[in-house]
Amino acid sequence: MDIQTYLRQRGGVARTATLHRAGFPRTCVDRALIAGHIARIRRGVYALPQDAGVLGLALQHNALLTCLSAASAYQLWTLDNAGPVHLSPGHKKAVPGSITHGRIQHAVHPWLPVAGLADVLIHALRCLPELEALVMVQCAAQRGDVTVGFLRRKLPGNRNARARSVLDYVIPRADSVLEVLANYHFRMAGLYVRRHVELQGVGEVDFLIEDCLVVETDGATHLEAKQVKKDRVRNNATVVGGRLCLRFGYVEVVHHPQRMVAQVLAVLEQSRQGAFSAR
Known part of the structure; x- marks a missing residue:
């Protein structure tokens, strides 16, 4: 493993001692630094070049990265990392071009200019669009890094009502961002959804909707030839077992959720009208 791969697995940043212990x-x-493969952001701390900019900005202004800008430090799921840097400058003047967050209330990252995970998630819930905040919280919660109950207690009062409502869509387990998003959209449509249901002859499916329609969310691995063959067998077994099946990929789930939900509703309606009954 090269030093860049190692840093990517650690969220893009590591201390000198950690790098030495890793071999x-x-x-x-020094060679990687000279070649431009890594960058020094402060004495004894190295980062991938693409991460060094925001960390350096935080250090320059004696501020802390938070919200979406701190997601990579904690290896949280995100939908889109583009946009202004999110900083918590404390009592100091806001950094031009950044999104300013309030004071830090919890312990910060032990050695990076990054807010603690609790503050990062609280800021995200107050700041980001619902789905962007949801995937970050889902990732942390299912890893056991934080609990939904803790975050809910930290968001009291009417002004935090929207932030608390996002927590209602955190689920015990999600194998991918796509599952989190699909579950959100199905529940928003008022559908009865069961997740990770074990079906005889099929195995575990992502969703069973209204107890009759199986929905699978397919990430990049489902495009591999071996997985395509496996999915085909599972699809056939689903139909043989008496249930319908729809599959949706990244584009549908992330960029066209309304179309995804419309297709699910259309199949359910046709099923109610007997369209799939034996003739």
Whole structure:
């Protein structure tokens, strides 16, 4: 493993001592630094070049990265990392071009200019669109890094009502961002949804909707030839078992959720009218 791959697995940043323990001696670190493969953001702390900019900005203004800009430090799921940097400058003047968040209330990252996970998630829930905040919280909650109950208690009063409502859509387990988003949209449509249901002859399916329609959300791995063959067998077994099946990929779930839900509703309505009954 090279030093860049190692840093990517750690969220893009590591201290010198950590790199040495991982098998990258000082000579290796220095070579990578000279070659531009890594960047020094402060004494004894190195980052991938693409991460060094925002960390350097925070250090320059003695501020802390938070909200969406801190997601990579905690390896949280995100939908889109583009946009202004999110900073918590404390009592100091806001940094031009950044989105300013309030004071930090919890312990910060032990060695990076990054707010603690609790503040990062609270800021995200107050700041970001619902789905962007939801995937970040879902990732942290299912890893056991934080509980929904803790976040709910930290968001009291009417002014935090929208933020608290996002927490209602955190689920015990999601194998991908797509599952989180699909579950949100199906529930918003008023559908009866069961997740990770074990069906005889099929195995575990992502969703069973209204107890008759199986819905699978397919990430990039489902495009691999071996997985395509496996999915075909599972689809056939689903139909043989007496249930219909729809599959949706990244584009449908993330960019066209209304179309996805419309197709689910259309199949359910046709089923109610007997369109799939034996003739």
